[in-house]
Amino acid sequence: MKNYIQPGTNLTFSAPAAVASGGVVIAGEIKGIAAGDAAIGEDVDVVTVGVFGLPKVAADAFAVGAVVYWDSTAGLATSTATDNTKLGVAVAVAAASTATVEVRLSDF
Template sequence: MARNYVQPGETLTLVAPRTLASGDGFAVGGIVAVALAAAAAYAPVEARRVGVFDMAKAAGAAWTQGQKLYWDNTAFNVTATAGSNALIGVAAQAQASADTVGRVLLTGQIPA
């Protein structure tokens, strides 16, 4: 192992950009993650940036399994609409348009 290796990077300690509940999605710069515990705004929080999570979903559009998904940092939810939203992963399962929670595979990429 290289002497300068620090950690795998799947879980990071980040600064909460707003008050978060455990399981909330959030973005810090180019990092999109899920809070592993509740945190006050600007407090440190352990966050997971890869894995499968049930996350807040934008209602009004159905998802197909494997469809690319994006983080809407204004509405604080996952959407299938690219636009100015950051690519975060894919739908782990299909979701109906009326669903407000969707199963998401966070792939850990850093959005452009």
């Protein structure tokens, strides 16, 4: 195919906000995890496929398959949809007593 560019699992673009390696990056409908540190406007490699352990709201609990949203203001995964971005689904149980949730990034 002459028009094939790349698999698209990792993308490089200008960081919409400052981000540390392992941090969530949201640029429009692109959601992923930064593979390195970047200041706003600097190029950042973003992983868009996979499972990542992310910090979560302390009171939230997740069952396997539950939708996980990202609260950009708090910098935490949450079960609250309102004013947050769908990030993926939980792939392991995360009790309210745990600090993180394992999230499979989704393309939705």
